[in-house]
Amino acid sequence: MNYKILLENARKNIKSCRVCQVCDGKACKGEIPGIGGKGTGLGFIRNYEKLREIKINMDTIYSLQEVDTSIKLFGKRFKYPIFAAPIGDVKLNYSDFFTEYEYQKAIVVGCKNAGTIAFTGDGVKDYVFKKPLEVIGENDGWGIPTIKPWKKDEILRKIRLAEEKKVLAVAMDIDAAGLALLGMQGKPVSPKSVDDLKEIIASTKLPFILKGIMTVKGALKAVEAGAYGIVVSNHGGRVLDETLSTIEVLPMISREVKGKLKIFVDGGFRSGLDVFKAIALGADAVLIGRPYSIAAYGGGIEGVEFYTNKIGGELHNTMIMTGAKDLNSIDESMVTIVK
Amino acid sequence: MNYKILLENARKNIKSCRVCQVCDGKACKGEIPGIGGKGTGLGFIRNYEKLREIKINMDTIYSLQEVDTSIKLFGKRFKYPIFAAPIGDVKLNYSDFFTEYEYQKAIVVGCKNAGTIAFTGDGVKDYVFKKPLEVIGENDGWGIPTIKPWKKDEILRKIRLAEEKKVLAVAMDIDAAGLALLGMQGKPVSPKSVDDLKEIIASTKLPFILKGIMTVKGALKAVEAGAYGIVVSNHGGRVLDETLSTIEVLPMISREVKGKLKIFVDGGFRSGLDVFKAIALGADAVLIGRPYSIAAYGGGIEGVEFYTNKIGGELHNTMIMTGAKDLNSIDESMVTIVK
């Protein structure tokens, strides 16, 4: 496996995504279906660009110890704090190359083989939720299904399906609440109150992760609702145009809720340095979306494993260059926010 | 009706405007006649660009109620706080496709059908004022004629003409006061003192709106003169080059005069998100100019109605994504000014 060849293969196998040199949201802006950000595309683009404004403070005068990149979550230890973000309905958004099952298998098993874990997606059509769940079931529950904010019965039904597969945790992308298109196809979504969420979360013993938090207020409501964790996310810029980037709201949110729940973040993370920055600014772990699809289309299970180790290796190297021996040692003093 | 086809038709029917992917003032800079900003074009360009620096704070954890986008003004209720800005003499500025009457009918009736209202224009030649007034008369006074700052007699004469048509309100684009070209054609314009304006405003029972306010000082003088409202506007960058953008002076002006008169704003607003931002920063309603012309040339009455509902729908969606149940609920905490 070689990253250059992986990218070349991905270019052949994907129709919508150009597999740009830099995945920054510019070429694909406005392309939905497809993989772009909504409208001006600035939600996606800003995610990438604001990460460029976090710089690493290099210091190699220290006594080297073994560097440990692992993290413990849901009672399990993962090799890196790097997880695949939920992406679904891939024939619609990417190409005909993979069936939903094949795609999700590449992602779920590739992450598992690399020692991390994948979030999986949901959609109007039932197979978008069920196919990844099938793969997760075949892999001892090693995956995190993500449910859209449907009507309560539908949510609870899907949580039950997930429990049957003994998944490690379950998530809800609450920021999909404004997708009127889903309602037009007969499956309305809507915002959920703290009470709604309390009831949903209380219905399962699974750790419950709320994805799509972009404000301190939202994060505090997630704590109140009893969530195991949040994903600071603007849905890759696909549900609302012109939001802030996730990396700029992360420190504000972390300052308020760190320790009360786990903080994941996604949006434009493209290297192990970016993962390092997120952790320095208060995240526990990072989700990566579009590049994982490229890895899957470019190299299948192996490609996903390779990509995870590539990003993980970069994180490891950044820790050496800053003197951080484990994830807990990565702190704000190791980065500088510029401009 | 479909926005892509509307834009394609507009490209065919307009001569001066390129109907760019993004209407940001760059391609047409300096083109007067035509639809550009004056000189460097930076007045228009900055309007668009500074709006990009207002971000929406997404939060979908709340209990959903019916979302109400309507606003009451002049004793009437409008479906959205989105009005067409005055544009006139369209053969000169756009193309031969429409007579003045046909163009203004598309705008006035299209807005009315969508539940909002159009401002109409004025010029050296009498038909530029009278043709839209004719349309407004045919539609129960559903329109707001805008008079240039001519000599007092001429202004009063035009107010009388407007009253005869039972218009809902009347406006004056006081920022046209420096257009020497009008004087050269025998119809001089000039700045007006607060006393001048008091006399003009006192001459009619119609709500009187002063368009072209860009400073707190100017807004306070409008209050003193007894205006019903102001339009924070730099005339789309067409009367003075290198002004500030309207969105950056809006909060300063709103802080001083909110509640004392109605605050409209125009300049570079291109989406329902932009309308949301204006309201969050203190506007009551938004005027949109050039894109309404594109809608008219691209789809006539229907195009204008379609466009209004498109922008209104985006406003509605943004309110869902932030938890604002009506326009009064939209406040500064729902946006972040960046950069």
Next chain:
Amino acid sequence: MNYKILLENARKNIKSCRVCQVCDGKACKGEIPGIGGKGTGLGFIRNYEKLREIKINMDTIYSLQEVDTSIKLFGKRFKYPIFAAPIGDVKLNYSDFFTEYEYQKAIVVGCKNAGTIAFTGDGVKDYVFKKPLEVIGENDGWGIPTIKPWKKDEILRKIRLAEEKKVLAVAMDIDAAGLALLGMQGKPVSPKSVDDLKEIIASTKLPFILKGIMTVKGALKAVEAGAYGIVVSNHGGRVLDETLSTIEVLPMISREVKGKLKIFVDGGFRSGLDVFKAIALGADAVLIGRPYSIAAYGGGIEGVEFYTNKIGGELHNTMIMTGAKDLNSIDESMVTIVK
């Protein structure tokens, strides 16, 4: 005369300068000989760009009076505070189209006809100083010769020549002090101490202007030396690369020395709005360089007169749009510095 044709003619008659749509120092950067800024060209480019960050605060609610753009200097009244900056040795820097005498005649007489005045240049070869002086002599001393910081005897000799022609004032571009090239051609220049300058200034009854001041410290030394005025100038970026822009040091300098001597400024001024900005930020008058050459090559005497009235007209219009009845009424409250 028409500005478009003037520019087209200039494009034909000049060899080095591209007569760009916008004269901002980018196309010609590093071109010396030629008309570019030195090195990276950033001294010139920044002059233009920082002017874009000064915005005009439009307000047309006031009682209009006659607008007066005139200024009194050297006991004379000028129609506008807009003067031609010294440019010399035009065969070297522009093209063979004009002899030095022809070029300087276009500039000196054109400015005089428009009611303003031109500064003229100096160089290693004597004709660069003497030819413009000849033109000034033919026009009742209506011009300001600018002398390089040569050895004292040479400076005094040139002041005497200027006095013979009854010039209105004399200037020295003290920022040419580092041009080693001049020394290599046998005519060394050097910095001058306050005492040196006192002696030089005391040697003549002519008002003496020090050109090339970029710091408060330098301005205070000019006051101490007894200068009539200073020109805040970085020599169009041609004597030292990577200085600040003149518009950004102007307010600091003005705050310290305003009223103690006259403050001129040059560097990237391209419109009457730019002139307005300089005056709002503390200048008494503005010098314009390269665009005057374009006017001369594009239209001779008439071109220079036309150009002066064009810029002056823009200043006049800006005063109407802000309510400034004369130059003294233009103050800092009428502009906003952004970014």
Next chain:
Amino acid sequence: MNYKILLENARKNIKSCRVCQVCDGKACKGEIPGIGGKGTGLGFIRNYEKLREIKINMDTIYSLQEVDTSIKLFGKRFKYPIFAAPIGDVKLNYSDFFTEYEYQKAIVVGCKNAGTIAFTGDGVKDYVFKKPLEVIGENDGWGIPTIKPWKKDEILRKIRLAEEKKVLAVAMDIDAAGLALLGMQGKPVSPKSVDDLKEIIASTKLPFILKGIMTVKGALKAVEAGAYGIVVSNHGGRVLDETLSTIEVLPMISREVKGKLKIFVDGGFRSGLDVFKAIALGADAVLIGRPYSIAAYGGGIEGVEFYTNKIGGELHNTMIMTGAKDLNSIDESMVTIVK
């Protein structure tokens, strides 16, 4: 010798480097081997770009004295504070044009002839360290070998080799500590503790310079370890992507350790003005890397001497334009940090 021809020759003789008009890290980003910055290349690019934000405060009103650009270091006086940065293994990174010996001879002798000194490099293969050392030996020890942070024995062995050649000083690029590639080739590098460094530094009487300091903390550790000097450096962006630029950390570091050890800096310095800026912000001297290679490939020994005098001449001129009579007179008041 002529700089234009030097550049043209360099373009012929180098394979990897495009010898751009401006050497700013953009064209070659990510090219390793080659001469680019790592990953996004932003470490290199930012070095160049942040230097553009330091402006020179021009003032030529003063009494001129002889300008002295020289500096005393290691008990020797150098004509300029401008040294060649260590670059090695040139067949791998540049082209086949030079053997390692030929290249290093051009650099070492060219610098010596110009009155300054060169740092030389190190690598996995022994000749990368030994060939330049051979040249230094042939030139009375006039050079500074730079050793990678190998295992201690290897470092001490190389220091002994350097001592035998009577070099003026020895350096270690401690920021190479994360280059896993070296370990894969059987020569592991690693971070060094203060105690490690104390032992290494105590092992020799040579002045010891630690290269690759980017934080105040790191600089204080270098003081504690007994270093003669540090090089504020991000290794031209080649060891860790997305660091700060060196010019922006320099003032912070200088404020803490100036006077306790010598402060060198490298990264994107391209002119004598840039050297002036570094000294104004607290550096004692500057290292220049890639442009020295271009000088060597473009003109051999003579090219390197020519280039050194070119940059030194620019420094000299900048001192005239600011009134600095020697390096100690260059202070923070002579520059302005903008943006």
